[in-house]
Amino acid sequence: MADYMSIKPFGLNVIPSKATQEQVSKTVEEAIGGLWTPVLDYLKKNENVFSGDVSTEINKLNFQTMRLGMAMDEGKEVRNLDTNF
Numbered sequence: 115m116a117d118y119m120s121i122k123p124f125g126l127n128v129i130p131s132k133a134t135q136e137q138v139s140k141t142v143e144e145a146i147g148g149l150w151t152p153v154l155d156y157l158k159k160n161e162n163v164f165s166g167d168v169s170t171e172i173n174k175l176n177f178q179t180m181r182l183g184m185a186m187d188e189g190k191e192v193r194n195l196d197t198n199f
Contacts (some may be wrong), residue, residue: 162168 157164
């Protein structure tokens with residue numbers, strides 16, 4: 115009597131075909147890859163910031179600005195900051 119009433123959890127009574135298994139694996143790969151894609155795109159887009167190139171360029175521009183200011187104020191005395199408190 116219990117033979118015809120096979121009670122299995124839902125989903126385990128269906129044997130998936132090869133195409134279904136491939137689709138499931140593709141969906142899982144895309145879902146997991148979709149989580150990392152925005153992060154990797156952001157890192158690639160802002161690579162110069164993380165590699166230190168932007169910091170180097172900012173330092174160069176600050177140095178050029180300081181030199182230009184010193185050249186413009188050639189006749190004036192340059193103020194030195196005393197860092198000893």
